[in-house]
Amino acid sequence: MTASLDDIAVLTALEDARCRAISAGDLDTLRAMLTDDYLHVHMTGRVDDRAGHLAAVAARPRRSERGALDIRVYGDLAVLVGEQVNHGADSEGRPTATRAVCHQVAVREDGAWRVASVQLTPLRDPSPASEARP
Amino acid sequence: MTAEQLLALETRRCEAIGTGDLDALADVLADDYVHILAPGRSVTKTEYIAMIRTSPRRPTRGALLARIYGNAAVLTGALENTIGAPGEAPRVIPAFCTQVAVRQPDGQWRFVSYILTQDRAALQAAAARG
Numbered sequence: 395m396t397a398s399l400d401d402i403a404v405l406t407a408l409e410d411a412r413c414r415a416i417s418a419g420d421l422d423t424l425r426a427m428l429t430d431d432y433l434h435v436h437m438t439g440r441v442d443d444r445a446g447h448l449a450a451v452a453a454r455p456r457r458s459e460r461g462a463l464d465i466r467v468y469g470d471l472a473v474l475v476g477e478q479v480n481h482g483a484d485s486e487g488r489p490t491a492t493r494a495v496c497h498q499v500a501v502r503e504d505g506a507w508r509v510a511s512v513q514l515t516p517l518r519d520p521s522p523a524s525e526a527r528p
Numbered sequence: 529m530t531a532e533q534l535l536a537l538e539t540r541r542c543e544a545i546g547t548g549d550l551d552a553l554a555d556v557l558a559d560d561y562v563h564i565l566a567p568g569r570s571v572t573k574t575e576y577i578a579m580i581r582t583s584p585r586r587p588t589r590g591a592l593l594a595r596i597y598g599n600a601a602v603l604t605g606a607l608e609n610t611i612g613a614p615g616e617a618p619r620v621i622p623a624f625c626t627q628v629a630v631r632q633p634d635g636q637w638r639f640v641s642y643i644l645t646q647d648r649a650a651l652q653a654a655a656a657r658g
Contacts, residue, residue, distance in 0.1 A: 431595060433593070433604055433626075435604070435624050435626060435645055436645075437645065438645075438647075438648040438649065439622075439623060439624045439645045439646055439647035439648055439649070439650070440648075440649070441604075441624060464562070466560065466640065466641075468599070468600045468628075468630045468640065469598060469599050469600060470597060470598055470600070471597050471598070471599075471600035471602075471628070471630070473562075473628050473640065473641045475562060475564065475570065475641070475643075493568075494568065495564050495568040495569075495570065495643070497564055497626060497641060497643035499602050499626070499628060501597050510595070510597075510602065511602055511604065511626055513604075513624075513625075513626040513643045513645060514645065515564060515565075515566060515567075515568050515643055515644065515645040515646075516567075516568060516645075517567070517568035518567040518568055
């Protein structure tokens, strides 16, 4: 299916805004762009709902950056896939940068796109062992 | 599409993988399917099916949440992959998956994307049990 350039632009801007809200710790803005039934799957496999995700962002400040996005639009649902780097700090305050692949689902409700699902999986360097994984 | 029909589609997918029925697997995946492996690498439908051919596995699903959005749907839930050819010591990988299915132009629902993240807590618990 092909996506309109308008949808791609809107979804790209939505993702830019989501990353800015996370990086600024702006939880009200972040909440407004997530659906009520939002699910967030962390790199550890732990699952949060919207309230849990907002609490996690508040408790552990981070700066999120995205690489190139592959955006596919299927009517009122879109899938966004691409690399994400989360910059933060470890328990001793040392800076950390964690690379992951992020799979997102956005849905159009009442004419506005909002994010319904985010799942991250850590990006590891390719190796024969890791390539045999599921 | 109802939640029950989406769960039935996922059952077909798991059975196709578990039995190595690659034609049945191809039938539940859309042509533009993208599959994100646990190491973070993305593969196409053709690449994923080739991987299942060379690396047999049996997926088992836990509780699943189906969210239907018109002609598209999101399925999330736990998965255990038991990996290994017959005669080999199996490896069991606990994980969590998000999948998206979309109604195709021929009227059939097929999966268009899949991401798997290993469940670190479950892996650590299994390692502690030895």
